[in-house]
Amino acid sequence: MLTLDEALQRLLAVAQDRVIAETEKVGTFDALGRVLARPVVSALDVPPADNTSMDGYVMRAADVPAAGTVLPVSQRIPAGHVGQPLQPGTAARIFTGGQIPAGGDAVVMQEQCEAIPDDSGAKGSELGSVRVDVPPRAGQWVRRRGEDVMLGAEVLHAGQRLTPQALGLAASVGASNLHVRRRPRVALFSTGDELVMPGEPLKPGAIYNSNRFTLRGLLQAAGCEVDDLGIVPDNLAATREALRRAAQGNDLILTSGGVSVGEEDHIKPAVKAEGWLEAWQVAMKPGKPLVFGGVRRGDDAGSEALFMGLPGNPVSSFVTCLLAVAPVLRAIQGCPAALPTAVQARADFDWPQPDKRREFLRARFNADGGLELFPNQSSGVLTSAVWADGLVDLPANQVVQRGDRVRVLLLASLIGA
Secondary structure: OEOHHHHHHHHHHHHOOOOOOOEEEEEHHHOOOOEEOOOEEOOOOEOOOOEEOOOEEEEOHHHOOOOOEEEEEEEEEOOOOOOOOOOOOOEEEEOOOOEOOOOOOEEEEHHHEEEEOOOOOOOOOOOOEEEEOOOOOOOOOEEOOOOOEOOOOEEEOOOOEOOHHHHHHHHHOOOOEEEEEOOOEEEEEEEOOOEEOOOOOOOOOOEEOHHHHHHHHHHHHOOOEEEEEEEEOOOHHHHHHHHHHHHOOOOEEEEEOOOOOOOOOOHHHHHHHHEEEEEEEEOEEOOOEEEEEEEEOOOOOOOEEEEEEEOOOHHHHHHHHHHHHHHHHHHHOOOOOOOOOOEEEEEOOOEOOOOOOEEEEEEEEOOOOEEEEOOOOOOOOOHHHHHOOEEEEEOOOOOEOOOOEEEEEEHHHHHHO
16 A cells, blocks of 8 residues: 555646646735735835834933923824924824834833823914823834835745735735636546435435535635536446546546445546546555546547546545645645644543554544544544544554644644645
8 A cells, every 4th residue: 555645745746747827817805715826026115114003102212211201292193194303302192003203213102101281372282292101212112114024025925825814915015916826627526326415315225425515615615616517327438428528627537436446436447448547545544545547638639637536435535635635736736735734732532453554533622722532433424524623643553542642634724725
């Protein structure tokens, strides 16, 4: 059997040569989850000028040698306005985000000041004075020009998936549009005469097709356009026809079921007939059978769609999609394709009888910060995947005793990576 790392190495060796070439320009508002095709370079300093991070008063630190110093207030500077140069021996009322006037070098928050009204009616007296209760130091509560981003800095890199915070950063440097790669196009179908859709009568021997919903959701979460071909009958001719249709206009064909060695498993002979195929046994649990190949596009000599066939058991299909399909999708978009970094956590369970394969145990965090296992780790128990926070990544033959530190891959990072 191949190790998971060996399987990923082979998968990515092919996928990284199939990076989607087509790009498009989209509005930054609409770019969530897309993958950058070009870097975002800042055309300005952020912030563009020194400003205050507090409501308060701006002054020269040297003008306040002791607590209780009183300074006349010479002007008022709301955010979005530029004040006049600050005269020595005066202060200016300023609000968060307001630009520091020339001559000012410190801000004292309003809670450490006392406004003193001036009712004399003299010209310029309407702003009164301010008593400063805490002497400031130069630079206090001042955000310096360019302290976040400098002019010319590359703030987002090609191959980066755009998160909400990345969109905010792009907007902060004035990028109203972003160049992104076309979304991956993935054809999806299931095989099995026993499969029916929810809402249909469940005849004897039939089961509802949960994998179609799980895999479709995972593909959509990965930013793919999904061409859902439904359920294909268990015969060679129908499977070949589905593959030919799926290859047209799609980057990847993904199936579940039909990848074992039974007489009713037609995926492998169908893919061989329509392209090329490698059938692997991967030393992982859940999951083991994995089919990888390519399906020819009839209208384009030498062109093909990649093919991946997953096991039919619901948890095996789910886990294999996260650990094998997701890296391929990242690779064809030009993203870093490695699995997300695992975190370390305390095992609040015992695992005395490990498997000879690398195991991925469904687990979640308890109130004490430790990991508990779902009681039934069968590959057919989809409840465990909903219950879990992550997958304990357990090396082959690894015994676990309560209190040991273990590696866990968080489902949120696997699904959203």
